[in-house]
Amino acid sequence: MTDTQPTTPQPRGPVDHGVRNQIVEAATEHFSLYGYEKTTVSDLAKAIGFSKAYVYKFFDSKQAIGEVICCNCLNQMRQAVDEAVAGADSASERLRRLFGTLAEAGSRLFFQDRKLYAIAVVACEEQWASARAYDAHMQQLILQIVREGRESGEFERKTPLDETAHAIYLVMKPYLDPLQLQHNLDFVEVAPAQLSSLILRSLAP
């Protein structure tokens, strides 16, 4: 788990970039109608009016296309979380917002676009680079907030920082990880608030 960056090859020029976007857009629509598992590269090629071989010039595999879509989805969720956290003026509030926003963004994707959500589930299950990067970003963000809270005197400083941040990550994981969130939707209304309170009590100096 050293590489947390998506490994999809970068476009080679503006024309390539346009074609890649066209493929990704068609694929997003196709996957969200028919599901990732059931769509083949031939289906996609046919939908855009390209040959299968031409699509393969731009993407090595169906997964490579799925990676870009999944990256886009997870980036949107990541951005929502980052923005919510940036607007808070204490470490406690940042932790609350982090938890609330990631559960909300994840369940919104689940209810609004079940088929795209299914791609994120596959990405987590198979540990795609985009899913690993999302997970690593959230772990980093938790660590940073706990560190800031310690520096400002808001949080206790007796426990090992890494271990404490990791324990908090474990508490959030069922709501952060699309694979697990789908089994926790019954709790998504109450869990972020209840668990944030529990975490913050555990962090009291």
Place this chain on the structure above:
Amino acid sequence: MTDTQPTTPQPRGPVDHGVRNQIVEAATEHFSLYGYEKTTVSDLAKAIGFSKAYVYKFFDSKQAIGEVICCNCLNQMRQAVDEAVAGADSASERLRRLFGTLAEAGSRLFFQDRKLYAIAVVACEEQWASARAYDAHMQQLILQIVREGRESGEFERKTPLDETAHAIYLVMKPYLDPLQLQHNLDFVEVAPAQLSSLILRSLAP
């Protein structure tokens, strides 16, 4: 979710009881070799040398047989947890043992008997009575330990008891629920200790 007791009909006499046991034993072996989903009532009947109609005299469906097996599995786990908790002499230690034992018992079942584990997963997914009863028992046990810790002065008493116990249940759920535990096996070595510490810090008076 009012009924948390398994609804499998009770045996009517010693002979019936013997036949039921024979069916359950054969089914346990069959499921653990070929999996729950892939085994039919006909397969089971053939394996014991009974007619399919005779098996149906004792069990309404394949699920009814699965329920008994699942009940046996979950009861073993529940017993392991109850024994571990009973041997501890403080509420903190009871919480630690509860968490440690349920994660250990669950992952042992996963690694030792994957096909039986799969039945427990189906039971959770479909909310069978056995799975609901197991879950309810653990929630009750958490509530009881928190209450005892409050009474003995070990734990804080400022937060609402029900909410605090529920938050602790949510922290344990990914390791308690077979459906989720299978996605958390990477953490099963460290999570019970790290999360118990976090929970106990949150309960400090």
